[in-house]
Amino acid sequence: MASRDDIKFLSNPNIGKDNKKYCRFRKFGIRHIDYKDADFLLQFVNEQGKLLPRRITGNSLKYQKKVAIAVKRARHLAFMPYVTDLLK
């Protein structure tokens, strides 16, 4: 028997599934973003260390602003790079 993993779909079967983006800070009640926690902040930047837009991370405006401030502080203190390649 072929398992589901063996079947090749012509189109992406995940399209049309309802996986709505959400703001993780609101959902999990995180009120403070620590600029010293580089591993956490890494989720909000791309491979070059640039901030990801809200339309990709799903953050609400309030927390996107806080993320941006935290990342900029982390960069100043060399917890994170300003510019790089292959960060992830």
Add this chain to the structure above:
Amino acid sequence: MKQYEITFIIDPVLPGDEIQTAGKAYEKLIANEGCTIVNVDEMGLQQLAYPINKRNSGVYKCIEFQTESGSVISKIELALRRDERIMRFLSVKLDRYGVKYNDDKRSGRIGKKAKSSEKQEEGKQGGYVKRDDLTLLEGVGPKIANLLVVAGLKSYGDVAKASLEDMKSILSKGGSNYIGHDPSTWPQQAKLASEGKWAELNKLKDKLIRGVNKSSQEEE
């Protein structure tokens, strides 16, 4: 009462106790200005994400304190700015969520334990792991440090445990440039570094340059 947090990076090339005194000097300064120190976090020697003043690592320290008025901040910042031992600093006012976050983090509540281990795993998969600055060992330059890390020797502890043959094979795999390097003293140095005995390590390094390890050329 307002709560502030000052994080700064001390130059790692200072002699061992000088780093301590530099950090302590600011604790004293803050206490003398009539502030109550809430917490001092010695974050220790860490790799920098990019070189600052041609240094690749720095000793981080974070002081959290309470004060009635913010006017002390400018005094402290002026002192930090004038101090050549300080590579970078950042002072931040904490809002109530920040205060609570730091409290929780210190007492280990925050549900952070499970999360942080997850995060570390994620970080490892991503290839972005905070690691020790191996170049502080005598005879190890940035390129050799890279070789060691790629071979899985990411921290001083790993290097301390590694056997001579292993390291020689790592070096020979790296190419003919590295065969001349003699790794025989690296585990000993790494052991001191992993135990935080920087003063002893510095003494050992002085000896190595003159005597035992003359044959291994300094990189770059």
